[in-house]
Amino acid sequence: MIYINNINRIGTIALIVALVSLGSCKKFLESKPISATSVTEFYKTPADFEQAMIGAYSAFAQVYQGNGYFALLTDLHSDNTSELVLGGDGNEAKMDIDRFTITADNEHVTAFWQNSYTLIARVNSILASINTSSLAQGAKDEYTGQAKTLRALSYFNMVRLYGDVPLVTAPVTDIDASYKLKRSSVEDVYTQIIADLVAAEPLLPGTYDASMTGKVTKGAAQSLLGEVYLTHKQYPEAVTAFKKVIDGNQYALLGTYADLYKAGKQGNSESILMAQYKTGEAYLGSNLPNHFAPTGSEGSLTATGGSYGFNQPTEDIANAYSVGDVRRANIADGYTNSDGNYVPAKYIKGYVDREVGNGYLDSGADWYIIRFADILLMYAEAINEAGNGPTSDAYTALNLVKVRANLAAVSGLTYDSFKADVYEQERLESPFEGHRWFDLLRTGKALEVMNSKVSTPGSGSTIGISAAIQQFQLLYPIPLIVVTTSTPAITQNQGYN
């Protein structure tokens, strides 16, 4: 029947259509990301590398701020600050750091590890593709220098906090192999750090255009190299590195100590490397005022965003200043609350008095990583160690810092008394900038100093510990998640199992 024929024909057509649609399926199933670039299309143009570098700095900003991890792992752990929580409603993860009761799953210990490796992965990706790129040699050098310095800084932090750590210097391509990666020895990590900094230093410019202030400079690489040598007890090399910073004439102490912590101070003459934040920019502000303001002070010290008292100066540090030392003014002894009552509670003015913008995580409070005063003091320390006594250069450096603090210049000291004076100044000059714990480790005085201040809480000392700490506690545990993910390749630090 004709009718049936027609119908059959149409049925056939429909079937053919079905087949045709499959013919075009390849295109139909292709789906490229719309709102993001795919990694295979990146790391090609100069703009790509500039943006990748900014991406690395973004990770760098998280290392020093994030959830306040760096300040907690370094200062809170030391005798300079403590979590002085009233009424006992503190944050346990932070208290554990303060009191040396850290467990391997401590969220800050974990986050610091993670943030550091995020930064390392980002610079590794830049380093892996820059040499084969078509960038001009000058740009290649600049990015290589910045990337290597940031990598060295990360490993320098990690090797001091965790001891042996996995050494990753190239982007990960084989995930299965990454589970088997073991921890490299402290010595091997130092070898890598020094190699990176030595390679980076000649590639870096002394300064950048003002709008790029904050990028890693030659002075930053030299400073870091000096500190690494000093920590690694290579004193003559340290002296040389610090001397390069000083002779470079890029940096000078600010006239007024208190100016260091004021707003608008990025790129000041004393700043060598700084993690920079800004208020009013989503996700680019810091939370230092909220984290460091005493509990109960919201509405009085910080307008909004909470006041958590995670990192407050101890009585011990407050009492360590001699009369007239202008730096003591950076520690406030209390505040007047909204009811007009005076509340005694120590806090770090330099951070807490900064703007809190729109509450939590919206302050422009920056974080010094290295400033010139630190270099002067470490230079003095290095000379004293290298030559078994101070030189005139050493006195000059030390006295520059002391005089600005309104202290008398010193002269005629022995190796030991000079050393003691430098150590004291290192503590007093930058007590809340993440140096104290590392200084104690470097000078080998951590156990001695901390255990000399052990007391039960409430008896006046507030450094946090109520029992002598032990040798193993000079390192943090490897984060639990790291150990469980990579068992058996990664083993826990002794004492934390």
Next chain:
Amino acid sequence: MIVLSSSERICISFRHFKSSNFLFLFLSSFFLLNSTNAEASPGFVPLSVMQTPVKGRVTDKISGEPLSGVSVILKGTMKGTISDASGNYVLAAPQNSVLQFTIVGYGTVEMKVTASGILNVSLGRPETSLNEVVVIGYGTQTKADVTGSVTSVNAKQLQDRSVVSFSEALAGQMAGVQVQQTSAAPGGGITLRIRGTGSITAGNTPLYVVDGVPLDNSVTNAAAQGQGVGEQSPVNPLASINPGDIQSIDVLKDASATSIYGSRGSNGVVIITTKQGVMGKPQINLNVSGGYSEIAHKIDMMNNQQYAQRQIDARNINWVRAGGNATDPNSVRTSQSFMIPNEFKNASSLPRYDWQDLIYQKAPLQNYQLSGSGGTEAVRYYLSGNYVDQRGIAANSGFKKYAFRGNIDAKVSDRISIGFRLAPSYTINNIFSAGGISDQGGTVVAALSLPPIYPAYNADGSYATAYTLHYDDGSAQNINYYNPVAFAKGIDQVFKQFNTVGSFFTNINIVKNLTFRTSINADINTFSNDKFIPSYIGYNPSFGSSFSSTNLSWVNENTFTYSNTFKEKHNLNILAGVTEQKSSFTSTGVTANKFPNDLVHTINAGIVNSGSSYRSQWSLLSLLGRATYNYDQKYFLTATLRRDGSSRFGSSNKWGTFPSASVGWRVSQEKFMRDVSKVSELKFRASYGLIGNNQIPDYASVGLISSSNYILGSGDGSTNSGLAQSNLSNPFLGWEQAKEFDFGVDLGLFDNRLFVTADYYNKLTSHLLLDVPIPLSTGYETALRNLGKLRNKGFEMAVESRNFQGPQFTWSTNVNVSFNTNKVEALGSNGSPLIVANRAQENSLTHITTIGQPLGSFYGFVYEGVFKTQAEIDAYPSLAGTLPGDAKFKDVNGDKVLNQDDRTIIGNNLPNATYGITNNFAYKKFDLNISLQGVSGLQVINLLKRSNYRNVAAEFNNYWASEAKPGDGYTFQPGNSSVNRNISSWLVEDASFLRIKNVTLGYRFGNHLFGGNVIKNARIYVNIQNLYTFTKYTGYNPDVNTTEGDPYISSALTPGIDYGTYPLSRTITFGLNLGF
């Protein structure tokens, strides 16, 4: 339009139709439409010539009432009609032909046309559901023919209740289907699991198919809706459906049933069919109900006196631990934290604030449903409107829904029918942030931890946020707190959804027994989510955000169905088809701060400080086929195949094939069973097949570069835009594969008065899409890989029993029970366990997924009570820093050292059994329905119990206070101790429950109301939802997961967390159904 004469040759080039072939198919249907006109042309004998009109009336066997909407089909053809409101039908049919009478909820009856031309039929309520029509993918079957595992709920079971949401309709009603209401907020989310949790990362949501339109699951996640963690579980796309429109819900469970949906079938398929128009006089139904909800269970918190005493003990304990003596006066104590404030000394005289009463309220509910249906033989319609206004029991929360539906079916000719479905709906959710970290607006967490002495309001009416404690030395201590009343009433968050599911389809009976169906469908969702935080909320004050997104998913489906019976005994049905689907998602979000005042809540009033926009799409192309055969209704065979290509998968792995087969043997049809009179039905079924799961993000296989900025420049600097790689790429990424075996029995006894369906299944999911933790030293936390195996096996049984069936009184009972076990069989590349942090509270590690154990088990120490004395501590291993009054944890590995290695599995949230019992009673004109829902053998980790320093539940009253006052030996001391905060079995509670889910009592008026002229039928009822829950669980609701919908961690890895949840409400409604 091209009109072709029947003799013309058709030649069409399809080169141009490559990308839009559905249009082409569309065209082909128009050709058909015209070619069928040829029927009337000379030389063509119309089929109707030899036919006589048959008419009759269809009635209900028991009540004798007319049945409308019964489909009357001339057997073996597409010809048919539908009975009108009075049950009458007319159909032209040849003599001695057979008519089939079918309606959902009743049995199918076949009758031979007699010479008289009058055929009155009475349909029985199904002897069982055996003859019920069930909807399977791309077709229907009678239940007797089904060889896969399919379970159904029909309109009858839904309509007599005042059901506001889909989830209420399903909870406890079906074997193998677990409905968990993760947020009890009105309009809040549900999790629906079919046969356990089959995936870790790739989503466990079943595929929802509404009137043949597969919905896009990707809109169900929180990110697509602009929701943050703990704000509320993402709304279910089905929240927008009017339950009153649902004709049936069919759930496909085994591989044989779901493999027709290929790469989307492994979590099961839920098919929703809405009502169709009925021929005849217009029928109008009005259902009005109203009532109120109230909190079902409040948590008993410590009162002023108890709180103050606990604080005093805590301060004394802390002081003793610091070296002091509990009897020391304040003057000796060295810090305020050790001193006893004046307020605590006589706390019972202070005002007491019940924070729960301050944020929870009795909340009204109203629900209006109006529907009209009718039509002629040519066109039938079903139209409905639904308005729901359900206020929430938590302040400032609620849900409003406007839903409309138009279902039109038209017969273009004897061979062609077309249909149209359009269901726009608009929902408005006022969102209450129940869970999450209290600092960030976890209102419930704050309400359940704030001391009762802290006020909610200051004297001037503003929200209080500080309390001052005074000491006898004249000093004071200021305590800031987040005020949950301010959070609940001040934060303004409104979530709106506009959803339309539209569908146009045509069925063409090409030749006898061969039907072609093509459809074009769209599922459109737009979401907007606007939030404003006023200046007086300390956390993130004067902040606003505005999010909007649109998801458009279109599907074109083309199928051929061939159905025939050979030699009376060989029944064959073949389906073949091709479908394509594409889904596009767009979102934009803006945040602003620094609002000058709290009056204007829209973004324009503040200063915009960030914006984002996102677009993505995915596509799916499929070929499908199915053949079913049975011999004499005795031996059954089904084979199914689907081939899916998906844009989501890696470039090296785009296509997958999903076959399945099943067999059935209806033993009761055999001759030897005829004498076994007690057994009225016995069927064995077995199936095996391969199915997939494609629920991963659209570009998961691609390493993406995303924005990552930094501040550079001197002074204050400015933002420099940067980029960084955010995930690792994986070109081999593919779907998850599940191999499932099912064996089932259907048994009917005593004329099917007792009917039992039982199934055993064993499903192995392999190539698990796993966001595996990778070493952090790679720079990434996780990578998405196809690794791991997971087995779900279980047994499920449903029993329907008509216990008593008299003229005046009937009583029937439905019982279903399911047992499922879940075991991880392979994991990651080296099999190391996934120990993950819950993101609800402090990122503590709470869950482990490890080989040989169920998914997402709780992980921690085994709590063994309290060390009452130092001597006890000396005698048993303990954590460093343990003092008397602290927790005693078990030395699990027996190495005499207590450390992290002693952490172990301490429970899980996967139930051993879920069950439901429904009893229906009818006595004269009264009807009573009682439904119970139960879950047993699971636990919840109650992280609220971990907040120790403020107020706690009254159950902790018997704590260790000193060696002299050791308490119950189970509750540790209230002071500071990091030991006690370890995740341990102390936090894990038995979350088994039995809930009286629904009680409905109704009365049906007879026809005598207004003489039956205006109102044809009327019923009044009272309904109580969640009347009572029997459970040992101490929180609001054992059916909880705070982290459901977390966009960062798969909720399958962190199930069963309670860190603040919207409390369960008991709802009482009074309703009236009227039929005009």
